[in-house]
Amino acid sequence: MFNQETNDIILYKLIVGDKMFDDNWGGQRTGSGRNPLQECEKKKGVKIYITDILKEDIIKYGIGNSFSEKTVEVIKSEIQNRKNKKK
Numbered sequence: 117m118f119n120q121e122t123n124d125i126i127l128y129k130l131i132v133g134d135k136m137f138d139d140n141w142g143g144q145r146t147g148s149g150r151n152p153l154q155e156c157e158k159k160k161g162v163k164i165y166i167t168d169i170l171k172e173d174i175i176k177y178g179i180g181n182s183f184s185e186k187t188v189e190v191i192k193s194e195i196q197n198r199k200n201k202k203k
Contacts, residue, residue, distance in 0.1 A: 178186025
């Protein structure tokens with residue numbers, strides 16, 4: 117009537133009980149994982165067109181591990197310079 121695997125599961129449940137099957141094993145635990153960012157804090161992708169010379173300068177003078185990080189750093193730095201000049 118039952119195959120060997122089904123018999124083994126039934127026998128295991130009789131000996132050990134259904135405790136293993138009643139627990140919420142797997143899935144997300146309360147309080148685990150990262151806190152979600154606000155929509156305004158999330159980074160958004162932007163597509164820009166630049167010349168090869170500008171790209172080389174960003175790679176050379178930008179600070180960061182990736183081209184994206186270097187580009188953001190150069191932009192932030194220049195924005196800060198312009199803000200300071202207006203004061």
